[in-house]
Amino acid sequence: MYYDDETLIYLDGNWVKAAEAKADLFCQTLHYGLGAFEGIRSYATPEGPHIFKAHEHFERLILSSKKIHVNLALSSHEFTEICYELLSRNNLTNAYIRPLVYMGANMALTPSNTHHIMIAAWEWGKYLGSQPLDVEISSYQRPNPKAFPMEAKIVGHYSNSILASTEAKAKGYDEALLLDGQGFVAEGPGANFFYEKNEVLYTPPLGNILPGITRATIMEYAREMGYRVVEKLFTPEDLTDIDSAFFTGTATEVTGIRSIDGKAVKLDWEDSIGYSLFLMYRQRVINKEIQDFTLV
CATH class of the missing domain: 3.20.10.10 (D-amino Acid Aminotransferase, subunit A, domain 2)
Structure with a gap:
């Protein structure tokens, strides 16, 4: 549903096949839920894909990350450029985009010294359907x-x-x-x-x-x-x-x-x-x- 053998994701500055991407089983996000994410939509328009409210979403991602003691190096503008490239690489226009900031390996109850950034996209209709x-x-x-x-x-x-x-x-x-x-x-x-x-x-x-x-x-x-x-x-x-x-x-x-x-x-x-x-x-x-x- 979310990816196939050819789907590419952005992972820590690299373009990686989703089916081949790996995360540390000892990462703090997996064990304790410490991480930040966004949900963003892209829509097909006559001029090509348009990511709705991209700046606002990435400003919130940056804020959310600060709340868990992670300072992201990328700006909202840089995040947005990555997302447009992500759509292009996967031939998507109407798409749901999921940026995720997840922590590195750490079993202590203090924030990990390392973090990772993953951004994926897939076709996804209205989450709750179209009927009342x-x-x-x-x-x-x-x-x-x-x-x-x-x-x-x-x-x-x-x-x-x-x-x-x-x-x-x-x-x-x-x-x-x-x-x-x-x-x-x-x-x-x-x-x-x-x-x-x-x-x-x-x-x-x-x-x-x-x-x-x-x-x-x-x-x-x-x-x-x-x-x-x-x-x-x-x-x-x-x-x-x-x-x-x-x-x-x-x-x-x-x-x-x-x-x-x-x-x-x-x-x-x-x-x-x-x-x-x-x-x-x-x-x-x-x-x-x-x-x-x-x-x-």
Whole structure:
């Protein structure tokens, strides 16, 4: 699914066949989850592949790495150039790009003195599919922000996300929705959360959530279209009488939610603000964020 015998990856300054690449079995990331990563999308455009928000993603990778005491030598511009070469070498246009910073061998509970950079790309459709989702409020919580830097995309954070998503799917739901330690709605296992009520969009504030790049983009687009966006804390009880809801994220893009804990939202996805934002998002990424959006 992710690579074949001819797929090339970037590894520590070299172009290596994915099938032949090796990592140390004693690396700290494998044993303790200390590492940083990003998820980035490239879209086919009339002028060739366009990596959406590349600078923002790589600035966050650099920040995430600093949070785990790794100073990356590459700039966001250099990372971006590598990614365009990666796409070219693998003949990809519509692609998902995965940069990973992983640690060297070290069994001590202090950061390794060495680190590695791997960047791969593959064809990957919308992570949660294209149909509105049935979502469960998870028994798993978003990690405590005092325990983990929430503004960073850290490898170990996502063990919790896997458990939450697995639990939801075992119960017949499509995805989970996690609360924070105080019982407020936080986010999905790998996506930010919005809901609509009375033509206003609501989303959790920064603090207990990942400050998603797609989240910020959708907030910008919503305000451009004249909608009010409110960042505030809210509980699952606040979701019992909403008009619509959706997830946002690089892998997820903009994906509608049909029901939460078995209770359907009021609007069909195609009649919601979220769907209009989805259309706008798709047109912008394909046309390199041109400003002449026309709702269709």
